[in-house]
Structures are given as structure tokens and as C-alpha cells.
Amino acid sequence: MAYLYHSWDEAYKSPFGAIHRDEECRFTIRLPEETPLDYAPVLVVFRTGFKERFLPMCALGSEAGCTIYSTTFRPKYEGVHYYYFAYTSSGVRHYIKRGDACHGTLDNGGMFQLTVFSQHYQTPKFLKGGIMYQIFPDRFCSSGKPHENVPTDRVMRQWGETPYYRPDEHGHVWNNDYFGGDLEGIRSKLDYLKDLGVTCIYLNPIFESHENHRYNTANYRKVDPLLGTNEDFRTLCEDAKKRGISVILDGVFSHTGADSIYFNKFGRYSEPGAYQSEQSPYYSWYHFWGNKEYESWWGIDTLPNVDENNPSYTKYICGKGGVLEYWLSLGAAGYRLDVADELPDEFLDNLRTCVKNYDEEKIVIGEVWEDASNKEAYGVKRRYLLGDQLDSVMNYPFREAIIAYIKGEAVTTFRDRIMGILENYPKCTVDVLMNFVSTHDIERAINRFGGQPCDGKSKDWMAQNNLSPEEYQRGKTLLKCAMVLQFFLPGVPSIYYGDEVGLQGWKDPFNRRCFPWGNEDTELLEFTKQLGSIRHSCEAFAEGKMEFLVLEDNLVGFSRYDAETGNSAIVLLNRGGATGMVSLRDKCFANYAFSTVISGICDGDAIILPAYSYAVISAVRSVRSEPAE
Structure with a gap:
């Protein structure tokens, strides 16, 4: 299915999600072929408090009755950016904005978000994959x-x-x-x-x-x-x-405690605190006014705020x-x-x-x-x-x-x-x-x-x-x-x-x-x-990416996968009170080759999920060959 725009699908935005400063990001939209354009569509990007940038989009060809337009953006500044798309047809200005969680909608909607973070940003390894x-x-x-x-x-x-x-x-x-x-x-x-x-x-x-x-x-x-x-x-x-x-x-x-070596409101400590004396080395940490009144955390006087x-x-x-x-x-x-x-x-x-x-x-x-x-x-x-x-x-x-x-x-x-x-x-x-x-x-x-x-x-x-x-x-x-x-x-x-x-x-x-x-x-x-x-037991749970695969009333399934090796774990959960079944031959698993059922009940190509149960299956994921739906 072709969308005007789909922010979670790398056929429309690549890479997915937040990006480094100065990292190239490609944006793609699809317009019906019969749409008459006065000039090329544009990607409009801005940060709060700054002017918009207008990036022209180039036609890449046609597919499934749509013309594909694309451009790239390489952000020079860190911060939360917002974006949408615009084009003019027969003298009328149109916009593609966020209509729901991820899809573009015509003329109505909000802004899409693009988080741009520092090139040096890394997080500690010791916690990844842990509990x-x-x-x-x-x-x-x-x-x-x-x-x-x-x-x-x-x-x-x-x-x-x-x-x-x-x-x-x-x-x-x-x-x-x-x-x-x-x-x-x-x-x-x-x-x-x-x-x-x-x-x-x-x-x-x-x-x-x-x-x-x-x-x-x-x-x-x-x-x-x-x-x-x-x-x-x-x-x-x-x-x-x-x-x-x-x-x-x-x-x-x-904030600190009022009953502390720093504030010492109740005289518990021998050395004078900020509440007792302006000569206290901690006096400048707090805001006082009037007759021993002071700023406190959410008005709780046992928790004086600090500067x-x-x-x-x-x-x-x-x-x-x-x-x-x-x-x-x-x-x-x-x-x-x-x-x-x-x-x-x-x-x-x-x-x-x-x-x-x-x-x-x-x-x-x-x-x-x-x-x-x-x-x-x-x-x-x-x-x-x-x-x-x-x-x-x-x-x-x-x-x-x-x-x-x-x-x-x-x-x-x-x-x-x-x-x-x-x-x-x-x-x-x-x-x-x-x-x-x-x-x-x-x-x-x-x-x-x-x-x-x-x-x-x-x-x-x-x-x-x-x-x-x-x-x-x-x-x-x-x-x-x-x-x-x-x-x-x-x-x-x-x-x-x-x-x-x-x-x-x-x-x-x-x-x-x-x-x-x-x-x-x-x-x-x-x-x-x-x-x-x-x-x-599965490295994909440490830093693996994620994609949803099964979305039914009481059944949800998703994978965690290593984008480089393809090593994956498929997680299936039945939140309901009746037994459920998931066939591993379903189209949603087309990109996966299964190896071992780590936990759960397997019957041939089917995973049986009794009420309120789960299953985990190890697999290998291939590169996606078609846009997400």
C-alpha cells in the first residue's frame, strides 16, 4: 500500500528515527500521478524559534500509480526539528502533515519530529542487555x-x-x-x-x-x-x-532536607546551617525572604530548594x-x-x-x-x-x-x-x-x-x-x-x-x-x-532494532534483530483468556528464517499460545524487500 508519507518506513524516511548532527537523512513522498504540480514539492524543516528551510524534492519515477519525490537533509544543528511537506497544484498550496502516529495526511495534521543529537553521543555498554x-x-x-x-x-x-x-x-x-x-x-x-x-x-x-x-x-x-x-x-x-x-x-x-548539615533548621547539627546564619558556607545555596521564609520544593517546608x-x-x-x-x-x-x-x-x-x-x-x-x-x-x-x-x-x-x-x-x-x-x-x-x-x-x-x-x-x-x-x-x-x-x-x-x-x-x-x-x-x-x-540468551535483546509483526486483538508479536547479522528473536504474547495460534507461514514472517523455539508450544509451523502466555523463537532476518504497511 502506498502512502503519501510514512515516517516509520525506510522507503519514506531513511534512516528511521533520530539522527546524528551532519548525518544525511532521505525523505520521500508519493503523490498520485494525476496530481498536476506547478513546481516541485518541498520538504519544510525548522527548529523552534528559527526560520524554516525549504528543500526542493526531485522526481525519482513512478510506482503503483504514484510519482515518487525525494530529497535529503543533513542537519547542521542539534535539537528537536519539525518538518512537513508542501506542494502547489493548480495554484492551490497543499501540505502533507502528520495525520496519526506516522502517516502523512493532506492539508490537516501536525508536525513530524526529527531529533538531531550530538555526533559524540554514546551511552555506557555495561547496562545494555542487562536487568x-x-x-x-x-x-x-x-x-x-x-x-x-x-x-x-x-x-x-x-x-x-x-x-x-x-x-x-x-x-x-x-x-x-x-x-x-x-x-x-x-x-x-x-x-x-x-x-x-x-x-x-x-x-x-x-x-x-x-x-x-x-x-x-x-x-x-x-x-x-x-x-x-x-x-x-x-x-x-x-x-x-x-x-x-x-x-x-x-x-x-x-533540594536538601531542612534537617541537614546544610540548612539545620532544627539544630540537630553543631555547626550553624543556612537557616541559622547568613555566615553559613551554605547560605548562598538557598533563597530566603522575610522572616526566615524560604523557597521549598513544591511548598514542602522540610525540603528547601537549592540554587x-x-x-x-x-x-x-x-x-x-x-x-x-x-x-x-x-x-x-x-x-x-x-x-x-x-x-x-x-x-x-x-x-x-x-x-x-x-x-x-x-x-x-x-x-x-x-x-x-x-x-x-x-x-x-x-x-x-x-x-x-x-x-x-x-x-x-x-x-x-x-x-x-x-x-x-x-x-x-x-x-x-x-x-x-x-x-x-x-x-x-x-x-x-x-x-x-x-x-x-x-x-x-x-x-x-x-x-x-x-x-x-x-x-x-x-x-x-x-x-x-x-x-x-x-x-x-x-x-x-x-x-x-x-x-x-x-x-x-x-x-x-x-x-x-x-x-x-x-x-x-x-x-x-x-x-x-x-x-x-x-x-x-x-x-x-x-x-x-x-x-x-539472545544478543538481539541488548541493542537489537525492533519491528512489529503481529497485531491482533489479543495477540501481539514483534522481533528484536541485529541489522548487520540478522540474528533475531521473535516475541509473541497472548494477553487474552482464550487460546491463540500464530502461523509461522504468515506473510508477516516472510523476512525471517526460524531456527529454535526458545520458549512456547510449537505444532509444526504453528505457535500455540494458551491464555495469557508467550513464546520466544530465535530466527534470522533478511533485508526487507518492500515498504511496511
């Missing part, structure tokens, strides 16, 4: 080891109890209940993580703080005493490395021997940046420079909830993925696409959501995207699948409502389907601790319950291990 495991340190595992200098105002709880969630008489939830998870506990479970296939641990904050989430940093250069010592962190990294596991830290650099571009603060974090270098020297593999959209560009530039000067293989991942390629924050179009800031982001768009599809959304919508990110992000970013279905900031996926929506529900409701046995079974069944997509789509699967054993939890703090050691769902655990084993 990440996110740990909320207080709730994963307690070693029982005694720790020194633990503040006496912390409330110690029994492992497995419901986290505190009710506010005090002033309406503040202090998050001062602790369950004793520590670094030594994590170290004791490294073999468990290795058996799960984990190659990278992402730790929620470990720096000294006075609430259990530790996003209100009290001392950037010290492990929280309840978690252990700085030396314990070094030992954890060393022992993890022996097992092929890296450790990434959570960097919270947009990230204050020279003193930037040097403290990003300077030689600063916070970033210090933890890298102890073994950290990089950082996940909390609220990256609230960190100014200059600070992100400095942060990346510091990390990459230490070691190009150290990674920088940003918390961004939207499409990070075209994100605007506080009136500024961000440049996270152009080569000078982030390597990767938390892939919330994939998460929402996966959950919506598993819960019944149209398969074509799922395809469009996935392809939209693959089109907009640099390929090197795609290979290290953090793909998850649960995190510490959202309800666990098993609850989202199995129970009723929790939006609008009270904390009391969330505390008292566990999934019924029937809800749990449904949640688990759909979670397994979601994990298939999480593990095999482009990017790196990130398991939120406990998801692999059926740990439940609505929103904060119930999504941060203790790991249920001794009460694991072993069937779900073995399923997760199987996915990890398959992922590690």
Missing part, C-alpha cells in the same frame, strides 16, 4: 547488624508491618518509621539477585537523611547510619562487581573531589537523578561533564515522566537526550503503554505508543532506557491489574485493602504478561523489589512495604527468572 533491580533500602533486607550513631528519634518497626501513613496534628507525615533494611542486608542477597539475572542495582537514596525515603538529604557525603557506613557501600559495590552486578545511586540535587547553579553548590556536587566523584570512587556505576526536569540545563551539563570525565562508562539516568525528547519544563525545551546531559530516562511512556495494553487497550495504540518513543529517542538512549511496571512513586503493577483503581481513595482505604485471592490471581496473571513486554521491548527491564514474588502495594507508602522473605510467590519468581534467562 536492573530497584531497591528501597529500608525495606529490602535487614542484616540485623547493629549500627552506630543512629538518631534516637527514629521509630523502629517490626519487619512486615504496615508503614505509617497518618499525618500528625499539624497535617505532616514525618515518615520516621524504619524497618531496618541496610546495605549489609542487600549484600547478603547478592546471590539471590544474580540468580534472578540482575546485572545492575538501582538504590533509592542512601545518604544520611531523617525520613525513611531519604529524599531529604542531610549529608551528601555520608551513608545514613541505619544503612551502615561508607565502607559498607564500598564493600557492597566490590562484592556485587564479582557477580557481574553494578550499583547505581539516587542523586537528589534539586543548583550557585557556584558554591555546583562545585560541592560536581567539582573536583565533589560529591559525584566521591561516590564514583567508592564504586558507584552512576546516578539516577531525582526530578530531572527541575534541574537546570547548566547544572545537568556540569553534572554529566563531571561523571563522564571520571569514566565514560558511568551512567546518568533522569527521572522524566513524559517523552523526554520534546519535554518542556518551566518554559524551556529541554535537551536531555542530545548528548550533553542524560544517557537514559525512566521510561514512563512504555510503562503506561504496557499497562494500558494488558488491560485491554487496542493493540494498534500500543504499537503507536512504543514506536513513537523509538522514533523520537536516539538509538543509544533506547538501548539503556529504564523499563519498569512499578516504582516507589506509583502503585505496584499487580495492584493496578488485579484490584479496583486507587485514584481518589484515602490512605486508610489503601492500608486496609489488600487484593482478594481472586484479585491477586488476576493481578499476577496480567503482571506476567506485562513482564514479557517489559523484558523484551527495547531498553532495560527494571524490577521493583518484590514485584517478582508478588509483593502488593497501592500508592506511597504502601508501595514501599517490606520484602516478604519466606513468603514469596515462588511460581512468579521462577517465571521472572525464566524471562531473565531468555533475555540473556
